Amino acid sequence: MYGMYLVLLLWGVALFAIRRDLSLSWTEPCLRHPVMVFEGDDWGYGPLEQIDALREIAAELGVHRDLTGRHPVMTLGVILAGPGAGATADEALGVGRVALDDVRLKPVRDAMTQGVGAGVFDLQLHGMEHYHPEVLARVAQVDPQIRAWIAGAPFVATEQLPSPLQSRWTDASALPSRALDEADIRARVAGEVAMFRQCFGTLPEVVVPPTFVWNESVERAWAAQGLAVLVTPGERYEMRGADGLPVDTGICLHNGQRCTSGLLAMVRNDYFEPLRGHRADHGLESLATKWAQRRPLLLETHRSNFVGAKAQRTESVRAIGDLVSAALRSQPELRFLTVAELARHYAQGGDLIDRRPWTRTMALLHRLDRPGRRRKIFGGLAVLTAASAVAALVTAT
Template identity: 45%
Template sequence: MGTITILIIVAWFTGIGLLLGIIYRKGLIALWREPVLRHPVLIFESDDWGAGPLQQADALNALHAVLSRFKDCRGHHPVMTLGLVLSIPDTQRINKSVPLAYHELVLSEPVFIPILNAIKQGMESGTFSAQLHGMAHYWPPALIASAEHNVEIRNWLSHQEYASTETLPDHLQSRWTDGSVLPTQPIDDAAIERAITEEVKVFQDILGVAPVVAVPPTFVWNDTVERIWSKLGVQTVITPGTRYEFRDAQGKLSPTGIKILNGERSAKTLYLVRDEYFEPARGHRAADTLMKMVKKSALGRPTLLETHRFNFINDKNTCNNALKELEILLKAVLQRFPDVRFISTATLSAQIAAHQGSLINTSFLHQLNAWLLRIKEISGFWKLARISGFALPLWLISLAVSQSKHNASHSAMNTP
């Protein structure tokens, strides 16, 4: 190949590289800034526990028993975070009220003591970590307003003793938007502030610790919610990689187009991304879930698996199957990743916030390696890179980086 041809090829790739770099600057920089983890991390992020059906106590004890049987190389058990719902509607009192008025049953009620004990036992032994899901899994004035004009909601209230809010229509399960009408309407800032002040206090009173991680019900929240959570000590918000602020005329989540990566911040709040699912009741199996973790770990990201209580509190077969899949998954994870780290979301978030700690890899080579894999997620960028041939130099760089990483770890192993 002549010198001129080589110069033309180099000029072409340089030009394309610069052009793509300018067009996709924002996304490329964001992916570079996203932390890279030194070890695979697995966390079960479970929601909806707390006030509600009494069979939760047995379910939590069974989960604790499975999680207790496994340990990572440091002796830490797998952690299941429990997104706690602190109250449900007191349906008996609501149904008797004229006009219809809201009453609640709080998790501190004597009837919920076995549930609370199971939660606390897991927290003490490191299998559970409590997170704030909300005082309720709905906006109470919206529930009552809906019950007044909607017979379906009125019936729902009449047939629930210890309510399963999973069976409410989706748009009413969002807490931080008024779902009594569609599209849902914003809630007054002062009302949000009163509600959050109450839920943070109740969480602290019941659990004895302040909430530091919040999971917005159905991932609908806004700046006001986040600002007040942050003011009252919540440091981390769990996201699905985006944010929803309301529901549309059909009751569906309305996209904002906001993209969120692990470690990104809004003022004082740090975001983490939970976008993989382990819901055995919906057919998710251990083997497929392991592959999700393989992909996440290759990208230097933690695997946060969303798994709801409905997998563990319904009919016996569903529950047993969910526990069995959990056990198979944990065995497979320890086999595939002997260096896996089982930690709580709060601990992971603290290390990411400090950008230091045993989990955060700040080596340039590892960062570059993860970045070269992550940039394929920017679909426009990767499509143009392939069409223009720019994917070829990127691939060659990846190979060189992998080789250097391999050499570096090999020489580290040979160092006494």
């Protein structure tokens, strides 16, 4: 009997330790159908070869439909500007900027908007630049590689910058990074939202922070400019550490969560990077896992899979088609939506949301059943519980 009391005590301690995760996992709404979205980043300013890549991706997505007749969607996180021809380090501040409304980039805009019209693309705000101009300029004063990158403009690939410098919303000119001035944040957010509207004739609804480094001040500025949805990795990183990596704040986010800024959080929960070996089998496994959790599958992918010296455009486009075809076979009820549409279902409790207690309970178990130390601990407790129950029965007889 004392053994069973000990087991119950251990269960209580274990559940108390994960109480926050348990609460978040229960609170997050459940889906009624599996959902898959390709989340593409870094499109817009950059090499002109992306025009053909966008058209080929759109053509491949247009081949497929779900049961409702919808095509699979790739969201495009749009970068609106970068350095211009002959720019110097000082001109990286924005004087030599080439924006997406430049006539030379009109074919890029056209490829994007044509895909939106065809129902296979949806545009999201990624940033004016995929860096902070003043931060980049300070680094360029002492780093010849950054100066050479700027001098190679226009239409250089921001993916070539060191990862810390690609973070727009922290000062990574020295590490660990420092917070930006709030007035600077508000002005830059207002500028990029205005440029997005100038390029596409509409305000952005969804924002994706470059490299997923941002803070509460940036969120408030986005909300003030009318944005509604924030794409996250499931947690918030606010700075870069001494090693250049994003620093975990411990702030966790889940699908449909209303942030204090008013933005609605959505979570990217896996990758689809064909250059890194992510193929249909990886996507199918992830889709099955997310559906068991009654979560959507938001697959992060980047322009670098399709554009650039290391890109394998034909193979990467084919990999998209392979995954979509296999996903429709394995999950006939699969739905294709934009992230903005999906967020509205979460916010408004649309018919895609499943409120049945049994569904929520089973989803909770799958959400908590994650590889690692937790699974080993709870597996051990389950074995110990079973052994204690058997011992109690034997003793009773």
